[in-house]
Amino acid sequence: KAKENGTNNFQxxxxxxxxxxxxxxxxxxxxxxxxxxxxLTVFYQPKYNSNTNEITGAEALARWKHPRHGMIPPGVFIPxxxxxxxxxxxxRMIIRQVFRQLVAWKEQKYEVPRxxxxxxxxxFYQEDFVKFMQKSLNEYDLVGELxxxxxxxxxxxxxxxxxxxxxxxxxEIGIEVSIDDFGTGYSSLSYLSKLSxxxxxxxxxxxxxxQENRExxxxxxxxxxxxxxxxxxxxxxxxSQIDLLKSLGCQEVQGYYYSPPLPSNEYETMMNREFLxx
Ligand code: C2E
Ligand code: MG
Ligand code: MG
Ligand code: MG
Numbered sequence: 255k256a257k258e259n260g261t262n263n264f265q266x267x268x269x270x271x272x273x274x275x276x277x278x279x280x281x282x283x284x285x286x287x288x289x290x291x292x293x294l295t296v297f298y299q300p301k302y303n304s305n306t307n308e309i310t311g312a313e314a315l316a317r318w319k320h321p322r323h324g325m326i327p328p329g330v331f332i333p334x335x336x337x338x339x340x341x342x343x344x345x346r347m348i349i350r351q352v353f354r355q356l357v358a359w360k361e362q363k364y365e366v367p368r369x370x371x372x373x374x375x376x377x378f379y380q381e382d383f384v385k386f387m388q389k390s391l392n393e394y395d396l397v398g399e400l401x402x403x404x405x406x407x408x409x410x411x412x413x414x415x416x417x418x419x420x421x422x423x424x425x426e427i428g429i430e431v432s433i434d435d436f437g438t439g440y441s442s443l444s445y446l447s448k449l450s451x452x453x454x455x456x457x458x459x460x461x462x463x464x465q466e467n468r469e470x471x472x473x474x475x476x477x478x479x480x481x482x483x484x485x486x487x488x489x490x491x492x493x494s495q496i497d498l499l500k501s502l503g504c505q506e507v508q509g510y511y512y513s514p515p516l517p518s519n520e521y522e523t524m525m526n527r528e529f530l531x532x
Contacts, residue, residue, distance in 0.1 A: 297515035301508040311368040341374045353394040370402035384423045398428025407439030422450040458489020475503045
């Protein structure tokens, strides 16, 4: 029986899988094996400039198809990985997979825009994180300008110099840094101006109730403007949300309105239309 030490994710896990008698420790073991066998996959969700309708990048999202239980959402397996000390190997597996994919696209002459990878704050306590990124870029002969990392606002609550130094070092090799789920973390806004980041990613909870939250969205956009940061909105599902975001000064968007996360070959087809030379 799964241990009841509930984050919301575990409650979800308990509810949805109780009848299948999924055991948390069994799942943890299966996840460890999946990481060792490189059998998680990556989906890519394109990001768009809503003025030009051009693809500006994509977010890499981890997918796990369990041999018996089918697709398990990251909202379930990421917290398990974080608890079981598996998040660093999991993310390094995802990073390598993305890099291999970028090499394949490069060889096929796709001009791929930047790809973002979600990084848990736990990964920043692994001393060699920046070195790992630098080494992997070299190994695959890729430039940092192809990569962005998304870290959640918890990074601002910690206020740790060592984390900020790592962000700065990543940016020095061309990697962009975005703050994911921005606005949900009750973080210290004064610290934001000291933090080495490129972009704020407005959380989808504000976007999905955009009319009620227009003041919040507008505040985040003007804060980003004042701090010379870029801004993107996630979870955009309707045209009216796009119109509102545009009118509030947020052009970059990501969400089901444009596209769900796609297997690499389907994302490739979209790029084919847009980026392939000739
Ligand atoms: P996130 O980074 O905030 O990613 C956005 C999530 O919203 C994704 O869910 C995406 O599929 C979903 N989404 C995109 N557009 C829409 C929309 O229009 N409406 C709605 N309702 N949802 C939309 P997903 O793929 O289930 O991932 C959930 C979370 O799991 C991610 O949230 C991220 O925090 C985490 N995650 C996924 N892959 C990784 C990873 O490799 N490492 C880490 N640390 N976390 C990951
Ligand atoms: Mg993200
Ligand atoms: Mg997000
Ligand atoms: Mg989110």
